[in-house]
Amino acid sequence: MxxxxxxxxxxxxxxxxxxxxxxxxxxxxxxxxxxxxxxxxxxxxxxxxxxxxxxxxxxxxxxxxxxxxxxxxxxxxxxxxxxxxxxxxxxxxxxxxTGKEARSTSEIDAADARQREEGMEVRDLMELHIATQKATEGHKMGIGVVAKLNGTRIIADWVLVDRTSLLKIQDEAAAMRLALIKVRQLGWNRIKVINANQHLIAMLKSGKGDNLNTVTLVEDILALANLFQMCFFEVGKNSNMSLCQSISRYALSIVLDEERIFVSS
Incomplete structure (x- = not known):
């Protein structure tokens, strides 16, 4: 499709x-x-x-x-x-x-590696909190995405409308793929993708889906992830996902996608 x-x-x-x-x-x-x-x-x-x-x-x-x-x-x-x-x-x-100070990829990668080894937070890390909600009737799906700089400051959010596959894990994977396509155009280079679906995150970390549909979605997501300087995946606690979950529910009430960019990253 x-x-x-x-x-x-x-x-x-x-x-x-x-x-x-x-x-x-x-x-x-x-x-x-x-x-x-x-x-x-x-x-x-x-x-x-x-x-x-x-x-x-x-x-x-x-x-x-x-x-x-x-x-x-x-x-x-x-x-x-x-x-x-x-x-x-x-x-x-x-x-x-164009006006931002540039450093070589090797310098940035080396600095990030040192930070990870020392247990420090990676600088300029953009967290993407992603949630979906299926309508009780029909095939409409709402997607909520919240982008947080270094896990604290909200930089942007997206309210997206899509068509549900009727399977939660496939909906979450499709939402993740769509979000990565979106943020790639923004030029963000270091991404942490956070989703509450433990099974999906486990498949992404292993690089393998468990059926024909999830195999394709996992491969698509990992191919997109390779475009970023850094991109990894993490299970989100429900207590920390409340905002993107609320946005996904709100998405069921709209027809066209909505987006807000609060500050430049």
Missing amino acids: VEHILFHCAQAQKVWKLAPVQWDSIQTQTGCFKQWWTALIQARSRKEGKQHIALTANILWQLWKDRNELEFEGKEKDGIKVVQKASNEWMEFEEAG
Whole structure:
């Protein structure tokens, strides 16, 4: 289903034809999102590869949002508007990041490794608290995502609407995949993903799903995780998940996704 939404439906095909970045060399991989994404991230070493991947992640996000507007409100944007919105948002984040002091990846990785060895918190770590809620009737699912810098300051939250698979663990995994696509476009590099589903977190840590559906979702999530400088997974206590759980319940009452960015990271 995800491949149809992101690549094969009429709207997706229009959007990709208009997109400023093209991936013709991996077009044959679009039948499997995991294979396509794995091929995509290999382009990081090419000139402006990371920027092209970030823009692509934003296009994927806008396609997903466009699909929700069509399904839940009956609206469909012109393909050019989807591309323009994705490009404009990407350019805004790129411009916001140009003035920040840069250090080499090796320096950052070495500093983070020292901090972990010393039992210290990793600097600039963004925690993503993710929860889902299924409607009592129909196939609507609400997703709540809260982003906290170093586990304390709330940087952003998202209220997302999607379609439930009717299986809790698959819903949680799909929400996690969607959240990682979203935060990739923001340029955050160190991510801790927190979810209350112990079984899902165990599968992600082992790198293995336990059935055909979860195998695909786990592979997709881990492929996305590889795009970040650091990305790991942790079981969240219910007492610490109350905000994202409340947001996921609220999501059932809306039609279009909502997002709030409180401060720049």
